Amino acid sequence: MTDASIAASRILQLRAELDEHNYRYHVLDEPSVPDAEYDRLFHELKALETLYPALVTADSPTQRVGSLALSAFGEIKHEVPMLSLGNAFEETDLLDFERRVREGLDLPAGDLFGGAAVVEYSCEPKLDGLAVSLLYRDGLLVRGATRGDGSTGEDISVNVRTIRNVPLKLQGEGWPVVLEVRGEVFMSKSGFAALNARQLEQGGKTFANPRNAAAGSLRQLDSKITASRPLEFCCYGIGQVQGELPSTHIGILEALKQWGMPISRELKLANGADECLAYYRDIGERRESLVYEIDGVVFKVNSLAYQRELGFRAREPRWAIAHKFPALEELTELLDVEFQVGRTGAVTPVARLKPVKVAGVTVSNATLHNMDEVVRLGVMIGDTVTIRRAGDVIPQVVQVVLERRPVDARPVQIPESCPVCGSHVERTQLVKRSKGKETFSEGSVYRCVGRLTCAAQLKQAIIHFVSRRAMDIEGLGDKTIEQLVDEGLITSPADLYRLKFEQIINLEGFAEVSCNKLLQAIADSKQPSLARFIYALGIPDVGEETAKVLARVLASLERVQQALPEVLTYLPDIGLEVAHEIHSFFADSHNRQVIAALLSRDECGLQLQEQGELSAEFSASVTLAAMLDKLNIPSVGPGGAQKLADKFANLEAILAADWLDMRQTLPEKQAKAVREFFDNVANAERARAIEAQLQAFGMHWHSEKKVIAGLPLAGQTWVLTGSLEMMSRDVAKEKLENLGAKVAGSVSAKTSCVVAGPGAGSKLAKASELGLRVMDEAQFLDALADFGL
Known part of the structure; x- marks a missing residue:
């Protein structure tokens, strides 16, 4: 046997021993040898690899020392998005989460004859670090990435290889061919203290807290650092x-542990919300004694089948929640209160503080929310106040130390004029709408009435308009927009499309190439989808999902602009208050002028995409009874509305009916209420206007029920239940919607088909009772294949 073959054999033996020692130390917390022995084996391996460099492999324990510095990080597209979690701050928030989980799974609540079904949850501390993704192929670490924006992260493959408890090669056997492991990179309290001490000795910059230290260390271009x-x-x-x-979350983590992955030693299983709360309280009491920083506890539904059934919201799973700990607090002096103006004109008080460290971060500003909060706190300029980092993120003033109030303390007063544009500042009014009446009260928000003549509102409106999820115009950062507004080059979103090369070239940071790129980006944005355009307009309380609903159902900007509040409430997830915000926005003459300019061929030339006929599922969707119910006639609910519809069959007959006709249909009190309601001319005309719009939109009960050509499932309603193993429920829903179907959360007689995977429960039972069409996942996939999906 040659020296090289002997060395190769010894190298393999040393690697195996060191991997086992690493596994026992980092994963099992059961060190098998003293540190000195581990160091001896490590140095022996390193010496042999130095002598025989051809025998060095990427998974060797010695390959954690870093390499040459990078010029920049590459981008990694996450195949499965890395979503954030919803937060709970109070016990009631967690109980609400449990209720939503149970409702989403259709679990029995329990009664005198039987107990409630119990949901199992995994419980583990929420480490305060940086979320990362590790990709293994055939058991070898091939890639590391940061979370980034959830869809795209940074390639930190070289850096994650330097972390000692990240296995370069998986232990044991049975791991998947492709396995993406997600977790948190963090720094222990002792490691953080040692790092800062070393930084001070070397004259370097110290870190504010372990999280910042971990994030900064992992994102070094020089992996040796x-x-x-x-x-x-x-x-x-x-x-x-x-x-x-x-098939369970904890089962997966235990399997990962067997393959060499470090998991939380605090991982536990809880049955129901009460045991989750007990875990939360227990670890909260031990928080300070833990060797690492945590900012809460993460609870996840343990069953993967349940997770798939619950699915996701826009940016977070419905089956998991982070229960955050109460924020840390400190005392400091309130030096002044300034007022900022937001996109909607809200004038918000901001506390300027004597700098103080709260939870490891230096805080000099804090939110006061609104003037009602200022009054509630009784805060005055010069007070000593308690500062809390709400959710360990946003600093806020929570209390005044009255015994420390100085004699020269000054009251906080809302400015009469906007601090940016000088326009009048007025208090908003709240409108409470109930049966047949509107009640007005003072709101907590003060607004600048200057609208887009106010530079602050204009800047925020433009920043929103060009953002990635809106018009997606690259090259228009906040600073560029501030320059454009300050120079008077734009006074509304429409002015963006009138910008000329000679105007941009004089701005700071622009040269010929960047000018042309910006102008091209603006030109490229001239064909937005209807949903993007609606979202970009910045209508109060209208986010991405509401904009998508408006675009999908009404399918034309003209219909959205004309829609009456009552008509808008027939759309999914649009309540009356949001409906009034939408209607008010488009009723505003200035807003209509800006929109007209944007769409004018002679001016901006925007061409909205994905417009067409009303969504098929909403054609002829409104009954006379439903319309009457929306009118909020005092004392008349859905049942009374249905009786009126059955008796009179049309609105004009109801308007013309006399007292005797009404009395034959409804009890005396309701009959009187209906007659008095419609005797009011404004109410009668409002009802006629709503009916006329339902007819114009094609939603009226006498309208033609239409099916959109080219979409084979248009007009159908499908329900997904149980666990889908070949694709996520979100993907299945998207495919059905692309085929024209509506995907509902509950089964009814109108359901066209139910796709039932393993674990399907009450929804499948109801489908069977109603004699509905049911598919298993294999049949569903075959059906999609027939449609070319």
């Missing part, structure tokens, strides 16, 4: 997978 930092990794879940895994 990362290798010198005391970083650790703890996995909490998975992303993309090709292969078999256990």
Whole structure:
């Protein structure tokens, strides 16, 4: 046997021993040898690899020292998005989460004859670090990425290899061919203290807290710096997978542990919300004694089948929640209160503070929310106040220390004029709408009435208009928009499309190439989808999802602009208050002028895409009874509205009916209320206007029920239940919607088909009772294939 073959054999033996020692130390917390022995084995391996460099492999324990510095991080597209979690701050928030989970799963609540079904949850501390993704192929670490914006992260593959408890090669056997492990990179309290001490000795910059230290260390372009930092990794879940895994979240984490992944030693299983709360209280009491910083507890529905059934909201899973700990607090002096103006004109008080460290971060500003909060707190300029980092993120003033109030303390007063444009500042009014009447009261928000003549509102409106999820115009950062507004080059979103090269070239930071790129980006944005355009307009309380609903159902900007509040409430998830905000926005003459300019061929030339006929599912969707119910006639509910519809059959007959006709249909009190309601000319005309619009839109009960050509499932309603194993429920929903179907959350007689995967419960039972069409997942996939999907 040659020296090289002997060395190769010894290298393999040393790697195996060191991997086992690493596993026992970092994962099992059961060190098998003293540190000195581990160091001896490590140095022996390193010496052999130095002598025989051809035998060095990427998964060797010695390959954690870093490499040459990078010029920049590349981008990584996450195959499965890394979503954020919803937050709970109070016990009631967690109980609400439990209620939503149970409702989403159609679980029995329990009664005298039987107990409620129990939901199992995994419980683990929420580490205060940086979320990362580790990709393994055939058991070898091939890639590391940051979370980024959830869809795209940074390639930190070289840096994660330097973290000592990240396995370069998975232990044991049985792991999937492709396995994406997700977790948190963090720094222990002792590691953080040692790092800051070393930074001081070397004259370097110290870090404010362990989280900042971990994030800064992991994002070093020179991975040798990362290798010198005391970083650790703890996995909490998975992303993309090709292969078999256990059917529960805790089962998956235990499997990952067997393959060498460090998981939380505090991981536990809880049955129901009460046990989750007990875990939260217990670990909260032990928080200070833990060796790492945590800012809460993460609870996840343990069953993967349940997770799939619950699905996701726009940016977070419905099956998980982060229960945050109460924020840390400090005392400081309130030096002044200034007022900022937001996109909607809200004039908001901001506390200027004597700088103080709260939870490791220096705080000099804090929110006071609104003037009602200022009054509630009784805060005055010069007071000593308690500052809390709400959710460990946003600093806020929570209390005044009255015994420390100085004699020269000054009251906080809302300015009469806007601090930016000088326009009048007025208090908003709240409108409470109930049966047949509107009640007005003072709101908590003060607004500048200057609208887009106010530079602050204009800047925020433009920033929103060009943002990625709106018109998506690259090259228009906040600073550029501020320059454009300050120079008087734009006074509304329409002015963006009138910008000339000679105007932009004089701005700071622009040269010929960047000018042309910006102008091209503006030109490229001239064909937005209707949903993007509606969202970009910045209508109060209208986010992305509401904009999509308006675009999908009404399918034309003209209909959206004309829609009456009552008509808008027939659309999914649009309540009366939001409906009034939408209607008021488009009723505003200035807003209509800006929109007209944007769409004018002679001016801006925007061409909205994805417009057409009313969504098929809403054609002829409104009954006379439903319309009457929307009128909010005093004392008349859905039942009374249905009786009126059955008796009179049309609105004009109801308007013309006399007292005797009404009395034969309804009880005396309701009959009187209906007659008095319609005797009011304004109410009668309002009802006629609503009916006329329903007819114009094609939503009226006498309208033709239409099916959109080219969409094979148009007009159908499908329900997904149980667990889908070949694709996520979100993907299945998207495919059905692309085929024209509506995907509902509950089964009814109007349901066209139910797709039932393993674990389907009450929805499947109801479908069987109603004799509805039911498919299993294999049949569903075959059906999609027939449609070319």
